Amino acid sequence: MGDSAYSFSLTTFSRTGKLLQIEYALNAVANGRTALGIAAVDGVVIATDKKFASALVEGEDVSKVEAITDSSGFVYAGVGPDYRVLVRKARKSAQAYFREYRETKPVAQLVKSTASVMQEYTQSGGVRPFGVSLLVAGIDGDGVPRLFQVDPSGAYFGWKATAIGKNYVNAKNFLEKRFQDDMELEDAIHTALLTLREGFEGEMNGHNIEVGVVSKSDGKFRLLTPEQIQDYLDEAN
């Protein structure tokens, strides 16, 4: 990253004290497909839609929800190729952590180091900020479910429930109405699907949504299969 011929930062302050490149990056995120997450008392769910521009795409193995460690995962809204860079760096950093401490990297640490990378790209020479916001879901050894959002600026926030991308304002209002502090994972998954449906064009089924879940019972982050998603959708109807 520091090997570019540009030894000056492209993200600089405007006369009014704003970092415009970061604001524009947030616009790129707001143009991206909606993603949302809910932290229940016994687990976390993250979900997004899976729509391709053409029926010719073989979408079965393509995934926006990605596991980073055994017990945490990411989803994003914004520029896909930038997301892959962050996923790769996060996985490497989690592996380096494990090599040093022989423990799974805790979610909050993962968030901090990823956020730090994103901040570097707002200040280093010759690069632009990442055009993605991330939702990070995971459960640490202490059994506490955690959901974080990380923005292009490198700022991060812990959330009970949130949405990013297109239509995020409506989605967040919907979540605010339905969220309860004592919500359980099963309810959270149903609520997540209902929230996704709000902005969804067409019929939702197990093949055009992605859901990632980490449950306190086994502490493992996994993607739901299309069949499992279809079951939840049928129950929600």
Added chain:
Amino acid sequence: MSRDSNYDHHISIFSPQGRLYQMEYAFKAASSASGLTGIALRGKDTCVVVTQRKVPDRLVVPSSVSHVFNITSKIGCLATGMIADCHSAIQRARYEAADFEFKYGYSIPPAVLAKRMADIAQVNTQSASMRPLAVVMMIVGVDEEKGPQVLKVDPAGHFLPFKGTASGAKEQEATNVLEKRVESIPE
């Protein structure tokens, strides 16, 4: 510099709407530079790529004009776009494939190569010092587990597996034809 948002057309920084103009321009260059259309398609046990061989002059040796390349003996590629950028991308792909085989002891699967090329393309969209390459690569090969695959990599660093796809000047028309026939392509 970000104050002067006219630079967003020159290097890989965001426009006020959150767009990356350099990347969009690279797409345009890849589509229209050569005037060619390329098509890649897979079947039950085979992949096919097709494009025109436009020889610019009667005196040019026809066999030296090509947009279809071998990356390894098992993976091929149809690269549409500016031919010099295509050559550069193909050379890099050949290196990455050879390096993979050297390190891991087995041939690189087509999807892994496509992802690697896409990640390399992404760097040019985030770093101001190099422009994106005006190339769309359609990588074809037979994966040991998944069978025949077609993967398209674009200047933005996106890549997706396709049953069939097109790129270049008449991309939309060709894609329409393919979409009508998508049912006839086996799973």
